[in-house]
Amino acid sequence: MKPRSLMFTLYGDYIQYYGGEIWVGSLIRLMSEFGISESSVRGAILRMVNQELLKVRKVGNKSYYSLTDKAKRRVEEGVRRVYSIRNHKWDGYWRIFTYSVPEEKRDLRNQLRKELSWTGCGLISNSTWVSPNPLEEQIMEIVKAYRLEPYTFLFSSSSIISHDHKEIIERGWNLEEIATEYQQFIEHYGIKYERLKEGAWNNTLTDRECFIERTALVHEYRKFLFKDPGFPLDLLPPNWSGIKARELFWNIHQLISVRAVKFFEECFQQGADPSVYNREKAINPFTEMHVTGLMHFVE
Template identity: 35%
Template sequence: MISRPHIRTQILIFTLFGEYIAPRGERAWTSNLLGLLNVLGVTERAARSVLSRMSRKQWLVSERQGRYSRYSLTKRGLRVVRGGEQRIFEPRRTEWDGLWHMVVYSIPEDKRRLRSVLRKRLGWLGFGSLAPGTWISPNDRCAEVENQLNDLGACSYVVYFGGMQLHFASNEEIVERCWDLDTLDQDYAAFREKYEPAYLDCRRKINKGIPLQPADCFRQRFWLTLEYSQFPRRDPNLPPDLLPSTWQGSRASEVFSEFHRLLKEPSERFVSDVLSNCPTKHMGDMFPPES
């Protein structure tokens, strides 16, 4: 059995809503949320505390129906989970036209926080820091950068240069300056070491007609997604021309995609069974009633 990674409960709840609840209608009874989180090893007390905190921060909104309540993502919370999904399931680059894309900014010192947030968002989009105030990527992300700048109100501080050839430095030197691929490669190898045996075992069971346990599949798929979600935040999704020949990320991505697909049906069935229970009908049979 795959062990639970050390991840904050708030991130578990975001993932639960993004992958399982929002696609079903965007709302879930508190008792059902507590039940799903309990399967993931979160106590009722901890879950209620984090749900309340996320509501205060306007990530979630709750509505009451008699003694019971249910939660849904706010527009702000939905943007968070949608942005993460886009990067996690983004296709791997297979071709490159040899051109670079550059973001150059000059932000006043009294707006240091804006500068810090912009750096984080550029890194999330796969840009690497070439020099102070200069970030670079082999991928054309002009539209995504524009969306981030509009969200931050930072358009007046930034210039985007698209489709450039760089001189006086090789592509290998640029990659080495901008990204720590060695550490990333080691972490991809560790991910493979942890999840590839479980993936191969799951595939073997399916081929032999051995039934899978829905709750176990839900847990495995949940941890798989959460642990893999660290990589889009760090991996610039460079084309093969810019990667080492022994790059572990390609196989790690295949393991994630295939294992995620194999676990989908039983995981979705388990979550649907839990979420279909209305707390006003027989909730005592599965989870404790709302206090």
């Protein structure tokens, strides 16, 4: 794991529920469980501060770090997408976003492309991105954040005259490749789930092991946020492997979360007011998740 990427996982999965900040010593302790050295952690922190992703609060000779508003928005959006329901029905509208950014602003143009890809939009032709998801608010936030209002247009349409829906999807996304990666996730974590179930049944799983396994699970699963556009259910291919992967993710997460959070708390040194801590949310961050149909992996 890269230090910066792991830090985002830790903030999104644990630290945000404990006041949003952490003593650097606790962060070093937690990241050492993944083979990351103290110097690598401190180097990553320095770079993230310079990039305005982290901010520091000094208490005596101790440093406590929290996400900036810029980084917090990205983490919260990622957590929402990982832990909220995604098998929604399509409302029948395509969101169509176009831009013509001047060459002297090409750095902003490149950043805009990264942001659009992150939200799940697909590029179907030069400077034209589409999505069947209701992303109007997120796209306009991106436009305003980079002050690109004069160079962009956002439309919605219930029909595409020149192509059918399947052709649009094939132009913008490679669902076959994404399905293959989901299947690899299922094969790897299906075996791991059986081992973890046996350990839980025999009471041989340690808190430390649960923390490592849950953090690695979330870290691996959230990579799909950069690949899977999160299509409505009625636009997905039959027997979409992403649904089975999500079920497996949910079941492993619930199996080991209590003990994983317990280990985090043992390493975490109090910085913020404990009254704002939300241990229950750290254990179960899922929102609007349909449990029915997800439990067959447990049985």
